Amino acid sequence: xxxxxxxxxxxxxxxxxxxxxxxxxxxxxxxxxxxxxxxxxxxxxxxxxxxxxxxxxxxxxxxxxxxxxxxxxxxxxxxxxxxxxxxxxxxxxxxxxxxxxxxxxxxxxxxxxxxxxxxxxxxxxxxxxxxxxxxxxxxxxxxxxxxxxxxxxxxxxxxxxxxxxxxxxxxxxxxxxxxxxxxxxxxxxxxxxxxxxxxxxxxxxxxxxxxxxxxxxxxxxxxxxxxxxxxxxxxxxxxxxxxxxxxxxxxxxx
Amino acid sequence: xxxxxxxxxxxxxxxxxxxxxxxxxxxxxxxxxxxxxxxxxxxxxxxxxxxxxxxxxxxxxxxxxxxxxxxxxxxxxxxxxxxxxxxxxxxxxxxxxxxxxxxxxxxxxxxxxxxxxxxxxxxxxxxxxxxxxxxxxxxxxxxxxxxxxxxxxxxxxxxxxxxxxxxxxxxxxxxxxxxxxxxxxxxxxxxxxxxxxxxxxxxxxxxxxxxxxxxxxxxxxxxxxxxxxxxxxxxxxxxxxxxxx
Numbered sequence: 001x002x003x004x005x006x007x008x009x010x011x012x013x014x015x016x017x018x019x020x021x022x023x024x025x026x027x028x029x030x031x032x033x034x035x036x037x038x039x040x041x042x043x044x045x046x047x048x049x050x051x052x053x054x055x056x057x058x059x060x061x062x063x064x065x066x067x068x069x070x071x072x073x074x075x076x077x078x079x080x081x082x083x084x085x086x087x088x089x090x091x092x093x094x095x096x097x098x099x100x101x102x103x104x105x106x107x108x109x110x111x112x113x114x115x116x117x118x119x120x121x122x123x124x125x126x127x128x129x130x131x132x133x134x135x136x137x138x139x140x141x142x143x144x145x146x147x148x149x150x151x152x153x154x155x156x157x158x159x160x161x162x163x164x165x166x167x168x169x170x171x172x173x174x175x176x177x178x179x180x181x182x183x184x185x186x187x188x189x190x191x192x193x194x195x196x197x198x199x200x201x202x203x204x205x206x207x208x209x210x211x212x213x214x215x216x217x218x219x220x221x222x223x224x225x226x227x228x229x230x231x232x233x234x235x236x237x238x239x240x241x242x243x244x245x246x247x248x249x250x251x252x253x254x
Numbered sequence: 255x256x257x258x259x260x261x262x263x264x265x266x267x268x269x270x271x272x273x274x275x276x277x278x279x280x281x282x283x284x285x286x287x288x289x290x291x292x293x294x295x296x297x298x299x300x301x302x303x304x305x306x307x308x309x310x311x312x313x314x315x316x317x318x319x320x321x322x323x324x325x326x327x328x329x330x331x332x333x334x335x336x337x338x339x340x341x342x343x344x345x346x347x348x349x350x351x352x353x354x355x356x357x358x359x360x361x362x363x364x365x366x367x368x369x370x371x372x373x374x375x376x377x378x379x380x381x382x383x384x385x386x387x388x389x390x391x392x393x394x395x396x397x398x399x400x401x402x403x404x405x406x407x408x409x410x411x412x413x414x415x416x417x418x419x420x421x422x423x424x425x426x427x428x429x430x431x432x433x434x435x436x437x438x439x440x441x442x443x444x445x446x447x448x449x450x451x452x453x454x455x456x457x458x459x460x461x462x463x464x465x466x467x468x469x470x471x472x473x474x475x476x477x478x479x480x481x482x483x484x485x486x487x488x489x490x491x492x493x494x495x496x497x498x499x
Contacts, residue, residue, distance in 0.1 A: 135346035135405075137311060139360040139412065140336030149359065154350050 013204040020196040020205040024212055028189035031102075032216075035174035035188060038106045040167050043113030050118030051125060052147075065118065072115035077108075077173050084108040085180040100186060105177035113170050120162045125155030157231065164224045168217050189213060260447040261322035261337075261415035262287040265308050268317035277303050278314070279471040285416070285464075287322075288445040292458040292479075295468035296494060301451040304468070305418045308449070309338040321415065336364060339409030343421040345401040347393035347408070353380065354389040357408045365412070379407040383437060399430030403437060410441075417441065419450040455498055459483050467491045 053065035072080065085104045092104050128151045136146035156163075175190035182191055193209025263285045270278040277300050285291040293301045306312045308319055310331040318325050326334050347356050357376035361367045367375065380386045383403040385396075393401050402422060409417060419438060423431045435454060439461050442448055452458055458465055459479045466476040467490075475482060475491050486492045 129344075129346075131342060131344050131346040132348065134311060135340075135342060135348070137332075138309065138335055138338075138340040138342075139408070140332050140364050141360070142332050145363065149363065150348055154348075157350060 010203050011207050013202050016196070016200055016202045016204040017208040020192065020208055024189060024192050024209060027185060027187060028192040028209070029212065031186060031188040032171070032174055032190075035102065035105060035109060035177060036167070036171040039109035039113055039174070040170055042106070042110040043117050043170070044163075046110060046114035047117030048121055048152075050114060051121035054118065054122045055125060069115045069118055072112050073119070075112075077112050078176050078179060080112055081105065081108040081176050082179055084111070085177070099183075101177065101180035101182065102186065105174075105180055109170060109174060109177070112173070113166065116166050116169075117163065120159045120166060121156060124157075124159035124162075125152055127158055128154045160231065161224045161228045164220055164227070168220050171216060171220075172213065258288075258441075258444060258446045259413055259415055260288045260445055262320075263308065263338075263416045263447060263449065264318075264320040264323075265304070266318040266320070268304070268307055268319075269315045270303060270307055270312065271315055277471050278307060280317075281468070281471075281473055283308075283449070283466060283473070283476075285447055285449055287447055289463040290442040290446075290448040290450060290461060291464045291466060292450045292452055292462035293466045293468060294452065294455070294458055294494070295474075296497075299468045300471045301468055302420050305340070305420050305449060305451060309335050309340060309418060311335070336360075336412055337414055338416045338418060339412060339414035340418040341402070341405050341409055341420065341422045343424050345393070345398070345405045345425070347401055347405055349393055352390050352392055353385065353396070353404050356393065356404060357411050360408070360412055375411060376407075379411045380404070382410070383407045397430060398426045399433050402426065402430075402434050406434075406437060406441075416447045416449065419448065419452065421451055421453060423452070423454060453498070455483070455495075467494065469494070 050065045050068060053061040054069075056062055056065075084107060085101055088104055088107075089099075089101070093099060096103060125147075132150055132154065133143075133146050136150040137143070141149065174188060177188065178191040178194065182188070187195065189209050189212050193206040196205030197203055263283075265281055265283040268278050268281040268283075269276075281300070281304055283291065283293070283304070293304065295301055303312065307314045310319070310326075313331075314327075319327055321334070321337065347353075348359070351359065354373060354376050357379055358367075358369075358372040361372040361375055362369065365372075377386055377389060380389055383406055385400055385403055385407070388396060388400065388404075393404065396404065406422075422438065423434050426434060431454070435457050438448070438450065438457070442461050450457070450462060462479055464476060465479045465482040467474050467482060467486075469490050474488055475486065482491070483495065486495060
């Protein structure tokens, strides 16, 4: 067997790949999505709270947000996952009665994501022209309503590309929960590929796992470009469903 | 034009400082119900700040504000601002909402109108400024003049008792200024109480009932337009007029 064949067998052994694909899809994929989606949603909510605190007129709130962000942005993700996943596991076991490391894995990923997402939201909200807040307040909206109805929606829109990038990063970082030790049915994509590699001594299962990650992340990357363009050129004119459904009413009004 | 629920507006001895910068140094301004007061003066004289103080976007350090003869300094400032419409130099339309939604937002959330009624009122206001046919496009697709007319409709929809214009035509291309000024003239003739900060001396002279000349945070001269423009009493006003006319 010459060198090329050997390399091909190491990376692209179709037999080994075929063996691992069913569990990648039926176990790994749903688990990875649970980790990434749950921490993405929670991280966005916590991030929005951090962003609001970061631009608050209350110095105490600004400080808390600042320190939180410095800590969780400054630590390696794997360290946070280990410290929280192991350190809090006795408490988690007490509360949930299960040894499933997912709640803590999601918590750790959420805390990390929130630090980044908070900064993304804050930069977006602060980029909205001062005149928007002023115009809203001049109409009679309170500061809170003005932020909620006028400023924050515009700020978030502007940073959607950066936000999707953060979700991509989160999807990949979800692989790190393998460090917490997962039962067979809890394994996510990376762990399944890794286990199969360890068992067979062949890299192909990991390559298959990698391909599955790419199938998830590459469309997201292109989605970023799409919304980036859409934000720049504006969306094609949109009709509200009830307008489209009631042309007679509309005509009668004119 | 329709009837307006106008009121009179008075600012008394208004003071404001930003740190050591004393921006307003005891301003008195009175606008009779249904009349138009224009405020002129060099850049940085405090004209725009005066408007923001009179609707309490910025709280004055000292002085009083009376709407229809009653002090409003103790009122909820958000409620006060519902009674005073404001139009800005940069239009400040909400770019993420359609033209109609720009107008309906405050109607729905503050005046609590149901959706169809808010839409009907918005279309009526947009019709008044000649832009009903643009109701469902985004502001970015409109010219500057059209955007400013939408901003005026948005303010009018709240049925304000007073309207503030803060250099409403300064950011417009010259050929678009006329339409906006014509609309402002219609409002003034229709009996809206207006305070107009402007660099348009023609408007100030021909449309307003009183003219107030401000410089460096004080009212230097004020009176009917013919007096201000044909018989200025102070050197400062004479100098300003010779610069701008």
